[in-house]
Amino acid sequence: MKVIATYNIKGGVGKTSTTVNLAYLAAKNGYQTLVWDLDPQGASSYYFRVKPKVKGGSKALIAGKRELDGLIKGTDFDYLDLLPADFSFRNLDLVLDARKKPTQRLQKLLKPLADEYDYVFLDCPPNISLLSEAVFEAADILLSPIIPTTLSLRTLEQLKRFIKENKLKNLELISFFSMADQRKKMHKEIIASLGKQHADLLDIVIPYASDIEKMGIKRMPLGAYTQKGRSVEAYQALWQAILQRI
Amino acid sequence: MTKIALSFELPANLNAEKFIAKLAKKTPCELVQQHYAQKSFYDSFDWRLYDANLTCEFNQSKDATLLVLKRTSTADIIASTVIDKAPIFAKDLPISPLSDKLLNLLEMRALLPLTTLELQIYKLNIFNEDQKTIARLLIEDYTNFGCRLAIQPIKGYDKAATNLHQLLVKHLSLIVIRKPILLAVLKSQGRKPKDYSSKLNLQLKPTMPANKGIRIIYKTLLNTIKINEQGTIDAIDSEFLHDFRVSIRRTRSGLSQFKAIFSNNINTHYSQYFAWLGSITSLSRDLDVYLLNIDDYKASLPKSMREDLNPLIIFLQTKKIIAQKKLAKKLTSKKYLQTLGQWEDYLKQPPTENTSLTLKQLADTRIWTVYQRILKEGSVITQQTPAQALHDLRKTCKKLRYLMEFFQSLYPTSKIKILIKSLKNLQAVLGDFQDYEVQENALRKFSEEMMHLQSVSTPTFLAMGVLVQKLDEKRCQARHHFAKCFIEFKTPSNQAIFKSLFAMQTRETK
Numbered sequence: 158m159k160v161i162a163t164y165n166i167k168g169g170v171g172k173t174s175t176t177v178n179l180a181y182l183a184a185k186n187g188y189q190t191l192v193w194d195l196d197p198q199g200a201s202s203y204y205f206r207v208k209p210k211v212k213g214g215s216k217a218l219i220a221g222k223r224e225l226d227g228l229i230k231g232t233d234f235d236y237l238d239l240l241p242a243d244f245s246f247r248n249l250d251l252v253l254d255a256r257k258k259p260t261q262r263l264q265k266l267l268k269p270l271a272d273e274y275d276y277v278f279l280d281c282p283p284n285i286s287l288l289s290e291a292v293f294e295a296a297d298i299l300l301s302p303i304i305p306t307t308l309s310l311r312t313l314e315q316l317k318r319f320i321k322e323n324k325l326k327n328l329e330l331i332s333f334f335s336m337a338d339q340r341k342k343m344h345k346e347i348i349a350s351l352g353k354q355h356a357d358l359l360d361i362v363i364p365y366a367s368d369i370e371k372m373g374i375k376r377m378p379l380g381a382y383t384q385k386g387r388s389v390e391a392y393q394a395l396w397q398a399i400l401q402r403i
Numbered sequence: 404m405t406k407i408a409l410s411f412e413l414p415a416n417l418n419a420e421k422f423i424a425k426l427a428k429k430t431p432c433e434l435v436q437q438h439y440a441q442k443s444f445y446d447s448f449d450w451r452l453y454d455a456n457l458t459c460e461f462n463q464s465k466d467a468t469l470l471v472l473k474r475t476s477t478a479d480i481i482a483s484t485v486i487d488k489a490p491i492f493a494k495d496l497p498i499s500p501l502s503d504k505l506l507n508l509l510e511m512r513a514l515l516p517l518t519t520l521e522l523q524i525y526k527l528n529i530f531n532e533d534q535k536t537i538a539r540l541l542i543e544d545y546t547n548f549g550c551r552l553a554i555q556p557i558k559g560y561d562k563a564a565t566n567l568h569q570l571l572v573k574h575l576s577l578i579v580i581r582k583p584i585l586l587a588v589l590k591s592q593g594r595k596p597k598d599y600s601s602k603l604n605l606q607l608k609p610t611m612p613a614n615k616g617i618r619i620i621y622k623t624l625l626n627t628i629k630i631n632e633q634g635t636i637d638a639i640d641s642e643f644l645h646d647f648r649v650s651i652r653r654t655r656s657g658l659s660q661f662k663a664i665f666s667n668n669i670n671t672h673y674s675q676y677f678a679w680l681g682s683i684t685s686l687s688r689d690l691d692v693y694l695l696n697i698d699d700y701k702a703s704l705p706k707s708m709r710e711d712l713n714p715l716i717i718f719l720q721t722k723k724i725i726a727q728k729k730l731a732k733k734l735t736s737k738k739y740l741q742t743l744g745q746w747e748d749y750l751k752q753p754p755t756e757n758t759s760l761t762l763k764q765l766a767d768t769r770i771w772t773v774y775q776r777i778l779k780e781g782s783v784i785t786q787q788t789p790a791q792a793l794h795d796l797r798k799t800c801k802k803l804r805y806l807m808e809f810f811q812s813l814y815p816t817s818k819i820k821i822l823i824k825s826l827k828n829l830q831a832v833l834g835d836f837q838d839y840e841v842q843e844n845a846l847r848k849f850s851e852e853m854m855h856l857q858s859v860s861t862p863t864f865l866a867m868g869v870l871v872q873k874l875d876e877k878r879c880q881a882r883h884h885f886a887k888c889f890i891e892f893k894t895p896s897n898q899a900i901f902k903s904l905f906a907m908q909t910r911e912t913k
Contacts, residue, residue: 187484187499206535230559233528233536235483238558275500376534 162296168283171335181378184237188275199242214245302335447512537563609763616762711866766810797833839878
């Protein structure tokens with residue numbers, strides 16, 4: 158089982174679209190896949206039409222009172238399951254803080270699922286917090302979407318520094334451009350210059366496109382309602398690139 | 404997941420369309436697919452998937468061709484993959500969870516078609532107020548085998564599946580079915596699953612005359628030879644030839660162990676014939692073994708050398724094609740067919756031999772004698788004893804193994820199983836010792852033959868040299884392990900079981 162966390166310190170960078178679309182592609186290739194919606198906003202759960210509700214809320218979940226397997230919901234797609242969000246996840250930091258070894262908690266909770274799933278995608282809320290640290294411990298890959306703006310470079314550097322300082326040697330950071338608007342000169346220039354400066358930045362750009370935005374209306378992954386187009390190809394290329402890294 | 408029945412049959416007065424119309428009035432649902440399809444079932448010749456509670460289906464429709472692995476008892480889909488045509492071997496599939504599962508179970512066995520059915524497929528989603536699918540229904544309307552329906556529950560929505568089950572049974576009068584369609588189809592063809600197994604499962608009676616009992620053994624072995632004959636000629640997979648040869652070896656062993664029963668003429672005549680059959684099939688089998696071992700051979704080499712073995716693979720494959728052609732010709736020859744036919748006729752004749760031995764007496768005597776021989780031969784082997792002594796002991800062990808397998812129904816299962824298991828361990832180490840030596844010698848011989856081929860370069864010979872060295876190391880390890888395995892085989896508790904099962908009766912017979 159490989160755990161892929163979609164994460165960025167900044168919000169609104171396309172984390173949930175990335176999680177939902179990559180998980181969909183993994184499942185389509187026949188891999189048993191789970192999305193864990195850790196964001197109290199519950200956007201992944203919304204895209205999969207699953208009610209953002211977990212019995213017992215964050216306290217029972219983190220305490221391990223209920224096995225994760227019993228909380229998982231099948232999505233409308235083969236091999237793709239979801240562990241929904243809950244509004245109480247807004248307090249996940251506090252709940253984690255009350256536990257011993259809080260940063261190892263998610264990893265421990267995920268362990269029993271190792272035989273059942275090939276890939277687990279963690280859809281994380283923004284900010285660096287105790288929850289993010291627990292995510293970093295649990296994940297094999299930290300997938301970080303970056304909007305091509307000057308601020309993005311700063312957050313990427315912050316993230317790299319954090320990984321280095323916390324000696325997270327087993328965590329591989331993979332970043333890529335997301336929500337890139339080809340009509341904007343600044344986006345184009347930053348993609349060109351940043352790409353050269355950062356070798357760990359994938360040469361794949363997820364466009365800012367209306368077909369991706371439609372996910373909110375259709376309430377399903379992109380590939381479920383359209384099979385062609387730049388956005389579809391970009392996500393497929395991103396998934397292939399991640400598979401190669403794995 | 405709730406344990407509810409998931410498969411149903413539509414009553415005769417209800418077709419798929421009428422059912423869907425009725426269902427739509429009772430629960431929110433949507434017909435998401437409807438198409439004509441062909442469903443072919445596959446398994447290995449020895450039913451490895453059926454044995455593992457699995458069914459392999461290749462579903463072809465206008466839109467997609469899909470290989471699906473299901474759990475037979477529940478019809479749950481375990482894995483599936485989109486593929487143009489059904490593979491012959493699991494290793495031919497693109498890497499996926501499905502190929503991993505099939506490869507583990509099938510190993511070298513080919514996937515063979517069992518039957519093909521024509522059907523109309525309807526797929527329905529049952530949804531909630533968010534338009535989220537909470538259960539699925541699959542309707543399969545077969546041309547000659549009725550209309551079946553399956554609930555496909557969705558994880559985390561157990562209640563929806565239970566409600567749907569209630570609706571189907573109570574309000575729509577569907578009938579729960581427990582047996583998969585494959586069983587019904589095989590039955591209509593006069594077949595049943597597991598109608599072939601390479602394992603001997605003879606049910607013999609201790610008091611039956613020995614000459615009658617051994618005829619049953621020979622007939623069973625002959626049947627296995629005949630069943631595997633065409634697969635051996637066609638080289639469908641390597642196990643046909645393997646099983647074919649095992650039955651020949653067992654027959655030869657019988658002819659030498661039960662000499663006292665048939666006349667000398669018969670024993671000599673058929674011993675020579677089955678020895679000939681053994682010899683004409685050995686090259687083809689040896690080449691199969693080398694080809695099946697290739698991945699292990701490669702793994703034993705340093706990574707940088709592994710691909711250098713590829714010319715050896717081509718060499719072996721070419722040799723195998725030639726050997727296979729010769730074998731196929733011999734297995735359709737007059738000599739083969741006529742003598743096998745005569746053997747069959749001989750076994751059909753009523754026994755005329757004058758013997759007062761019961762089958763149990765024969766079994767006791769033979770097993771006890773061969774067991775004593777093993778103890779004698781094994782006890783004199785030290786680290787310095789020539790290899791030939793271990794090879795001879797291996798052959799004696801094989802004789803005992805065949806005898807115990809022939810006659811196991813005459814003895815308490817729990818006891819004979821212990822003895823067979825301990826013998827297996829001893830055979831494994833002796834077999835390894837012999838196999839590594841044979842393989843070392845074969846590789847040396849192959850390298851001499853390959854010297855004449857211009858296409859083979861130095862790195863290949865180097866890799867083969869390293870391989871010979873690795874095999875030699877393993878052979879030495881096997882030799883080293885022998886002493887320990889032999890001590891385990893002749894433990895006082897094993898000796899006591901051997902004595903209690905075979906020795907007393909033998910003395911009484913004498």
